[in-house]
Amino acid sequence: MKIGVFIPIGSRGWLISTTSPKTMPSFDLNRTVVQRAEHYGLDFALSMIKLRGYTGPSEYWVHNLESFTLMAGIAAVTRRIQLFASVAVLTMPPPLVARMAVTIDSIAPGRFGVNIVTGWQPKEYQQMGLWPGDAHFARRYDYVSEYVQIMQELWTKGRSDLKGDFFQMDDCLLSPQPSGHIPIVGAGQSDRGMRFVAEYGDYNFVGAPGLNAPQAPRAVLDRVGAAVAATGRDVGALLLLMIIADETDEAAFAKWDHYKAGTDLEALQWQATQAGADSKAQEGSTASNLMSVIQDPQPTGIFKLIGSYASIARMLDEIATLPGLKGVMLTFDDFIIGMEQFGEHIQPLMKSRQGSGVTE
Numbered sequence: 381m382k383i384g385v386f387i388p389i390g391s392r393g394w395l396i397s398t399t400s401p402k403t404m405p406s407f408d409l410n411r412t413v414v415q416r417a418e419h420y421g422l423d424f425a426l427s428m429i430k431l432r433g434y435t436g437p438s439e440y441w442v443h444n445l446e447s448f449t450l451m452a453g454i455a456a457v458t459r460r461i462q463l464f465a466s467v468a469v470l471t472m473p474p475p476l477v478a479r480m481a482v483t484i485d486s487i488a489p490g491r492f493g494v495n496i497v498t499g500w501q502p503k504e505y506q507q508m509g510l511w512p513g514d515a516h517f518a519r520r521y522d523y524v525s526e527y528v529q530i531m532q533e534l535w536t537k538g539r540s541d542l543k544g545d546f547f548q549m550d551d552c553l554l555s556p557q558p559s560g561h562i563p564i565v566g567a568g569q570s571d572r573g574m575r576f577v578a579e580y581g582d583y584n585f586v587g588a589p590g591l592n593a594p595q596a597p598r599a600v601l602d603r604v605g606a607a608v609a610a611t612g613r614d615v616g617a618l619l620l621l622m623i624i625a626d627e628t629d630e631a632a633f634a635k636w637d638h639y640k641a642g643t644d645l646e647a648l649q650w651q652a653t654q655a656g657a658d659s660k661a662q663e664g665s666t667a668s669n670l671m672s673v674i675q676d677p678q679p680t681g682i683f684k685l686i687g688s689y690a691s692i693a694r695m696l697d698e699i700a701t702l703p704g705l706k707g708v709m710l711t712f713d714d715f716i717i718g719m720e721q722f723g724e725h726i727q728p729l730m731k732s733r734q735g736s737g738v739t740e
């Protein structure tokens with residue numbers, strides 16, 4: 381099972397709470413997290429792109445670095461780990477992003493890939509006059525299908541003449557070309573999003589509901605499997621999860637209870653309102669789920685493993701056996717402490733990671 385880390389490029393990491401660690405993004409923090417991940421033999425690191433945070437006292441994601449420039453810096457100070465940057469496709473034309481990817485590939489040959497972000501929070505784009513209107517929700521995966529085809533033509537042939545509904549290339553050139561294949565990842569949770577990744581991507585990041593429920597991701601993995609089966613391509617599913625660990629189950633749950641006590645309701649309301657802008661969101665989708673979370677609020681809906689090092693290692697081993705799963709991407713409550721706990725105490729107990737571990 382591959383293991384990666386979703387690095388803390390935005391304030392508060394992934395906990396919408398006033399009592400969670402007050403993570404502030406910096407190059408130094410993210411470099412340290414990725415270098416320690418590399419030290420412990422992790423396979424990849426991904427940074428998101430977020431252009432506006434939530435309202436509310438936790439200042440969730442209010443402070444955010446930019447994904448490609450951060451990963452370029454990290455590429456220069458790492459040697460083995462695979463790196464992914466995220467592109468908000470409404471903000472940059474595909475030939476430019478293709479060239480940025482080639483540039484990072486020349487810093488870290490064969491180690492760079494791109495996460496395609498269609499955009500779900502209108503305000504991120506409205507604030508800079510780039511939101512095409514809510515019709516974008518319905519067409520977002522048609523848009524990115526053209527976007528990725530252009531990048532892939534430029535990477536493999538050095539030229540694109542694609543004439544589409546959204547983009548018109550005219551003898552568009554790219555040189556130099558990358559050292560090899562540049563993987564495309566996406567996090568489509570809707571049927572259409574999963575189809576896009578199955579058609580053009582290499583990995584689909586997925587979320588699942590649940591706390592200490594290692595079988596819960598089966599349903600979403602089956603959906604990715606069905607989308608991939610329809611294309612016959614080799615596309616893996618990577619599960620997003622959060623680890624909150626300590627020496628005992630009780631100590632770990634005490635931390636979760638503490639974060640829950642500070643749940644930022646104003647920020648959750650913001651999230652629900654932004655997600656709710658997609659009035660035609662598929663039933664059961666992330667967007668429609670997020671409109672109802674206010675009934676039972678908590679600092680994150682991300683799939684969680686909370687407990688002692690041994691409990692978490694045991695649950696990760698069970699997750700590793702789920703059909704269709706290629707790997708997991710970790711988030712932590714505190715990224716510095718969490719990465720060390722994972723590398724020193726959890727991974728060494730995992731049967732599914734025998735042979736992985738400290739690399740230097």
Ligand SMILES: NC(=O)c1ccc[n+]([C@@H]2O[C@H](COP(=O)([O-])OP(=O)(O)OC[C@H]3O[C@@H](n4cnc5c(N)ncnc54)[C@H](O)[C@@H]3O)[C@@H](O)[C@H]2O)c1
Nearest residue numbers: 500587589655666667669670673676677678679680681682
């Ligand atoms: N339309 C979209 O694509 C869209 C919309 C809003 C948010 N998002 C992103 O998705 C993320 C949240 O999604 P997720 O990973 O939690 O998956 P999810 O929305 O599929 O949620 C998983 C489960 O947890 C519940 N849940 C989610 N957040 C909760 C909360 N704060 N309190 C209580 N229950 C909660 C949901 O109702 C659902 O049952 C956010 O980080 C947000 O950035 C995407």
Ligand SMILES: Cc1cc2nc3c(=O)[nH]c(=O)nc-3n(C[C@H](O)[C@H](O)[C@H](O)COP(=O)(O)O)c2cc1C
Nearest residue numbers: 428429466497498500567568569570573585620666
């Ligand atoms: C692991 C992961 C990473 C994501 N990264 C980003 C991101 O960087 N920026 C962003 O705006 N949305 C991001 N998203 C949201 C997705 O791009 C997508 O909007 C969401 O999962 C809903 O899927 P759908 O478009 O198929 O409905 C991410 C989601 C997941 C699970």
Ligand SMILES: C/C(=C/NC(N)=O)C(=O)O
Nearest residue numbers: 394428429430587620682
């Ligand atoms: C960046 C991002 C992450 N989603 C998640 N489920 O963690 C987003 O949705 O914007």
